[in-house]
Amino acid sequence: xxxxxxxxxxxxxxxxxxxxxxxxxxxxxxxxxxxxxxxxxxxxxxxxxxxxxxxxxxxxxxxxxxxxxxxxxxxxxxxxxxxxxxxxxxxxxxxxxxxxxxxxxxxxxxxxxxxxxxxxxxxxxxxxxxxxxxxxxxxxxxxxxxxxxxxxxxxxxxxxxxxxxxxxxxxxxxxxxxxxxxxxxxxxxxxxxxxxxxxxxxxxxxxxxxxxxxxxxxxxxxxxxxxxxxxxxxxxxxxxxxxxxxxxxxxxxxxxxxxxxxxxxxxxxxxxxxxxxxxxxxxxxxxxxxxxxxxxxxxxxxxxxxxxxxxxxxxxxxxxxxxxxxxxxxxxxxxxxxxxxxxxxxxxxxxxxxxxxxxxxxxxxxxxxxxxxxxxxxxxxxxxxxxxxxxxxxxxxxxxxxxxxxxxxxxxxxxxxxxxxxxxxxxxxxxxxxxxxxxxxxxxxxxxxxxxxxxxxxxxxxxxxxxxxxxxxxxxxxxxxxxxxxxxxxxxxxxxxxxxxxxxxxxxxxxxxxxxxxxxxxxxxxxxxxxxxxxxxxxxxxxxxxxxxxxxxxxxxxxxxxxxxxxxxxxxxxxxxxxxxxxxxxxxxxxxxxxxxxxxxxxxxxxxxxxxxxxxxxxxxxxxxxxxxxxxxxxxxxxxxxxxxxxxxxxxxxxxxxxxxxxxxxxxxxxxxxxx
RNA sequence: GGCGGCAUAGCUCAGUUGGUUAGAGCAUCGGAAUCAUAAUCCGAGUGUCCGGGGUUCGAGUCCCUGUGCCGCUACCA
Numbered sequence: 136x137x138x139x140x141x142x143x144x145x146x147x148x149x150x151x152x153x154x155x156x157x158x159x160x161x162x163x164x165x166x167x168x169x170x171x172x173x174x175x176x177x178x179x180x181x182x183x184x185x186x187x188x189x190x191x192x193x194x195x196x197x198x199x200x201x202x203x204x205x206x207x208x209x210x211x212x213x214x215x216x217x218x219x220x221x222x223x224x225x226x227x228x229x230x231x232x233x234x235x236x237x238x239x240x241x242x243x244x245x246x247x248x249x250x251x252x253x254x255x256x257x258x259x260x261x262x263x264x265x266x267x268x269x270x271x272x273x274x275x276x277x278x279x280x281x282x283x284x285x286x287x288x289x290x291x292x293x294x295x296x297x298x299x300x301x302x303x304x305x306x307x308x309x310x311x312x313x314x315x316x317x318x319x320x321x322x323x324x325x326x327x328x329x330x331x332x333x334x335x336x337x338x339x340x341x342x343x344x345x346x347x348x349x350x351x352x353x354x355x356x357x358x359x360x361x362x363x364x365x366x367x368x369x370x371x372x373x374x375x376x377x378x379x380x381x382x383x384x385x386x387x388x389x390x391x392x393x394x395x396x397x398x399x400x401x402x403x404x405x406x407x408x409x410x411x412x413x414x415x416x417x418x419x420x421x422x423x424x425x426x427x428x429x430x431x432x433x434x435x436x437x438x439x440x441x442x443x444x445x446x447x448x449x450x451x452x453x454x455x456x457x458x459x460x461x462x463x464x465x466x467x468x469x470x471x472x473x474x475x476x477x478x479x480x481x482x483x484x485x486x487x488x489x490x491x492x493x494x495x496x497x498x499x500x501x502x503x504x505x506x507x508x509x510x511x512x513x514x515x516x517x518x519x520x521x522x523x524x525x526x527x528x529x530x531x532x533x534x535x536x537x538x539x540x541x542x543x544x545x546x547x548x549x550x551x552x553x554x555x556x557x558x559x560x561x562x563x564x565x566x567x568x569x570x571x572x573x574x575x576x577x578x579x580x581x582x583x584x585x586x587x588x589x590x591x592x593x594x595x596x597x598x599x600x601x602x603x604x605x606x607x608x609x610x611x612x613x614x615x616x617x618x619x620x621x622x623x624x625x626x627x628x629x630x631x632x633x634x635x636x637x638x639x640x641x642x643x644x645x646x647x648x649x650x651x652x653x654x655x656x657x658x659x660x661x662x663x664x665x666x667x668x669x670x671x672x673x674x675x676x677x678x679x680x681x682x683x684x685x686x687x688x689x690x691x692x693x694x695x696x697x698x699x700x701x702x703x704x705x706x707x708x709x710x711x712x713x714x715x716x717x718x719x720x721x722x723x724x725x726x727x728x729x730x731x732x733x734x735x736x737x738x739x740x741x742x743x744x745x746x747x748x749x750x751x752x753x754x755x756x757x758x759x760x761x762x763x764x765x766x767x768x769x770x771x772x773x774x775x776x777x778x779x780x781x782x783x784x785x786x787x788x789x790x791x792x793x794x795x796x797x798x799x800x801x802x803x804x805x806x807x808x809x810x811x
Numbered sequence: 812g813g814c815g816g817c818a819u820a821g822c823u824c825a826g827u828u829g830g831u832u833a834g835a836g837c838a839u840c841g842g843a844a845u846c847a848u849a850a851u852c853c854g855a856g857u858g859u860c861c862g863g864g865g866u867u868c869g870a871g872u873c874c875c876u877g878u879g880c881c882g883c884u885a886c887c888a
Binding site: 498 | 812813815816817822823824825835836837838843844846849850851852881882885887888
């Protein structure tokens with residue numbers, strides 16, 4: 136019997152958990168783990184929060200607290216959400232804990248000693264106002280190659296050339312707006328290209344991986360791997376374990392996957408068997424399975440295996456990486472920033488967490504992006520769980536109670552129809568077994584519901600309400616057979632609905648925890664007890680309430696954003712302002728620039744003179760919308776060639792991230808009027 | 812514009828390596844039944860498998876092309 140380590144992607148500890156996370160990386164893993172347990176396999180389910188990186192430290196700065204406060208808050212929130220859905224890890228750790236620091240540093244040190252990490256002294260911009268180094272993308276300036284303004288530190292968009300950021304002319308920090316100074320800094324790089332052959336060979340053996348995962352990896356390898364910086368000049372993270380690296384930390388995506396191991400070590404320590412983790416991570420036969428969303432594919436199939444290959448310990452490499460696609464919500468992409476999401480902690484205030492398990496399982500985004508619709512949620516809970524499964528249990532149990540005081544005995548012989556029904560149900564358990572084995576959760580659930588439908592059909596055909604008048608033994612047989620069907624369901628549905636199935640088994644007097652081997656066992660006679668409905672319907676008004684909440688949250692979010700005050704740029708002199716030549720210009724012609732999404736080519740009258748320019752307005756304005764408008768235009772900006780056209784002016788426009796709006800004069804003024 | 816993905820019933824989705832009359836659930840319509848949460852069961856459909864072309868004895872499936880949508884990316888003086 137092989138061992139399993141199952142992991143789910145470490146959720147990032149700067150926000151709450153929403154249904155998209157659950158559908159992609161957590162529920163499928165939890166179901167798989169529960170399935171393996173039913174099969175009495177040796178499995179540990181490992182996770183924890185990912186607690187480093189700039190977004191967390193920025194959030195902490197904003198709130199004026201330490202990053203650890205943010206991390207602790209969301210670690211708790213996320214853990215509670217998982218608990219509410221009965222997603223139960225063997226260990227749920229976090230990457231800001233000591234054992235994780237130790238192990239991440241060990242990985243780094245060994246990769247360094249083995250020649251996979253090299254350092255380079257680079258000169259980098261340093262923002263003295265903020266006392267921090269600036270990542271390339273946080274600096275803008277004039278391109279040293281083509282002289283265009285506004286080039287980013289990593290690349291000039293005008294000429295397309297890569298830039299060594301310190302060669303930027305007139306650099307500006309995007310963080311503080313001040314002029315950064317150049318400082319030497321050393322960074323360490325992981326030489327991914329050195330792993331190319333080893334990775335290719337290893338990946339060749341993974342022909343059984345999901346197609347979407349393989350395609351993704353192949354395109355990465357074909358493009359060629361490049362070295363990646365794995366250190367950062369920020370103050371929140373795992374310190375780089377070198378004296379000369381004072382104040383530097385490991386880049387978050389380097390230390391995060393190591394969390395799978397460090398969380399397992401923590402688990403072993405909690406058991407009082409500090410070496411127990413080795414039985415899993417160091418056993419070649421262990422199947423390591425990473426459940427992730429599709430965005431995480433490169434990290435888990437290229438980077439993370441490279442880390443493992445390049446260090447000294449014989450940790451197992453991933454056996455499989457079943458990545459799922461995305462879940463959309465009411466036809467739109469789930470978005471944290473727009474607050475277009477169903478948050479798990481909210482959901483469980485209104486509904487049983489296992490209702491969410493059911494709907495996300497039956498509609499899991501296994502092969503393509505899927506949609507979560509509240510109406511559909513209600514429909515599935517009501518027509519499938521309640522009407523088909525819940526009602527089958529209830530009608531059988533009620534009938535038994537009424538006529539046999541709930542005592543169910545195994546008949547000496549079974550008629551053909553009963554035997555056929557049981558055989559069909561048992562045959563389906565084989566299919567279900569295969570589905571679970573191959574991560575096909577949605578098909579597994581559908582097949583289980585087929586067993587329930589089979590039970591209803593059988594019950595109807597036997598017509599026990601008629602038979603009870605003349606042939607009581609036939610009715611006993613009917614009830615027995617239906618109980619068998621329900622007992623089968625109570626086992627095979629356990630990975631999907633652990634708590635509900637436990638309730639069902641409780642009613643049936645099945646005290647032992649479910650296991651697959653029980654399918655062949657004989658617990659009869661059983662005494663039905665405490666008969667009750669286990670599922671409740673979802674009412675129309677509950678769904679309307681949720682739909683309303685969803686809209687309101689998104690709306691409230693929009694308004695909240697407007698209030699957000701962004702720090703002002705540094706003060707300037709009046710003379711600086713006077714350097715700007717801004718005038719009213721009339722748009723004469725406008726047309727879309729071919730091969731672009733956002734650009735309009737425009738000619739404008741600036742008061743007796745015509746100029747040409749390019750404006751990035753096409754997302755918000757059709758050419759005909761803007762022709763003849765009198766807009767505000769900055770005219771003495773150094774002309775720049777864009778898409779072959781020399782752009783001689785800039786139309787002033789406001790952009791709040793949602794809407795883009797050009798500025799117009801309040802009253803009608805003459806074209807060419809100066810602004811000041 | 813580049814790269815990638817997707818397009819199947821009114822809705823949400825399955826359709827394995829090409830192989831008979833293309834499926835499921837829900838919704839709709841008709842019927843049966845009355846044990847049960849008005850739940851259940853039986854029956855009936857409905858499809859230019861996005862358009863066009865090609866390969867093949869045979870295409871929802873493979874190739875080319877067009878259209879539409881989604882994601883990443885580029886363009887914003």
